[in-house]
Amino acid sequence: MPSLPVNRIKKKNIISYNGELCVVLECQVRTPPNNASYCQMEIRSIKTGAKIPVRTGINASYEVFDNSIKQLEMSYEADGSYVFVDPSSFEEFYVSAQTLEDSKEFIIPGQSYTVLFVEGKPVTVDLPPSVTVKVLEAPPAVKGDTAGNVQKSVTCENGLIVNVPLFIKEGEVIKVSTENKEYLGRA
Numbered sequence: 001m002p003s004l005p006v007n008r009i010k011k012k013n014i015i016s017y018n019g020e021l022c023v024v025l026e027c028q029v030r031t032p033p034n035n036a037s038y039c040q041m042e043i044r045s046i047k048t049g050a051k052i053p054v055r056t057g058i059n060a061s062y063e064v065f066d067n068s069i070k071q072l073e074m075s076y077e078a079d080g081s082y083v084f085v086d087p088s089s090f091e092e093f094y095v096s097a098q099t100l101e102d103s104k105e106f107i108i109p110g111q112s113y114t115v116l117f118v119e120g121k122p123v124t125v126d127l128p129p130s131v132t133v134k135v136l137e138a139p140p141a142v143k144g145d146t147a148g149n150v151q152k153s154v155t156c157e158n159g160l161i162v163n164v165p166l167f168i169k170e171g172e173v174i175k176v177s178t179e180n181k182e183y184l185g186r187a
Contacts, residue, residue, distance in 0.1 A: 005061045006039035014046075014118045015062040017054065021046045023116070023124055029058065046123045049098045065118050069126070072115045074107055082107055084115055084122065093122045100124075105160040106131050106178045127178040132187040133157050134173050141166035151183075 006029065009015065013024045022043040031037045041054040072084035072093060081094040093115065100107060106127050107113070114126040137155040151163040162176055164183045175184040 002064055003061045004064050005059070006041070006056055007058060009039075009041070009062060009064065012067075012116070014065040014067050014116075014123070015043065016065070017043060017045075017052070017062065021065065021118060021123070022052065025051070044124075046099065046118070049096075049101045067116055067118045069114050069116055071112055072122075073112050074109050076109060077107075082125075084113065084125075087112075095122045095125060103127050103178070105158050105181070106176075108133065108158055129179070130175045130177050130184055132173050132175055133160065135164075135168060135170055138164075138168055138170045138172075 006027070009024055009027050011024055011027060015022055015024060022045050024041060024043050026042040027039065029037060029039050037058040039056050039058060039060065041056070043052050043054055044050070045052060070086065073087050075083045075085045075092070077083070077097070080097045082097060082100060084093045084095060085091070095115070097104065103125065107125065108131060111131070115122050116124045116126065133156040135154045136157055139152055141152065150166055152166055153161050154164050154168060155161055156176070160176065160181065162174070162181065162183050164174065168174060173187040175187050176182065177184055
């Protein structure tokens with residue numbers, strides 16, 4: 001567990017902040033004119049899942065923990081945890097639902113995800129840039145309502161509500177951005 005200065009901390013590092021493990025979501029060193037440099041970070045507590053904005057001086061340092069990643073397949077959800085399985089060894093790993101609060105709409109059984117491990121324990125799941133989901137509920141298009149870029153709201157298999165073009169119907173598979181939850185096209 002080396003202690004690194006803030007200018008060497010990168011996105012996705014695991015640091016100790018106020019005694020708890022946190023994932024670095026963003027870390028930027030800023031140098032305003034006629035002022036001292038500082039570091040602006042956004043971190044997520046692994047324990048609570050809360051995002052924490054941090055502003056420190058450039059001379060601050062934090063403990064950085066060893067971490068690794070594995071490709072795992074999401075199997076099922078049980079007792080407030082998501083269960084991921086290693087496809088080669090069939091070993092099961094549990095990730096708390098609280099940790100994945102912001103991304104739970106995109107955790108779909110049967111799909112493969114990159115899971116971040118700290119000291120041998122799974123802590124977060126990296127989402128792909130987009131996921132494919134099936135449309136469960138789609139209201140019919142209204143005839144004559146086609147002037148401009150008209151969209152309707154549909155409900156997907158993962159509970160996500162997405163604005164899509166009028167031609168999308170129930171049962172179709174669409175691509176959705178995991179970053180901004182927007183429709184990207186048909187799959």
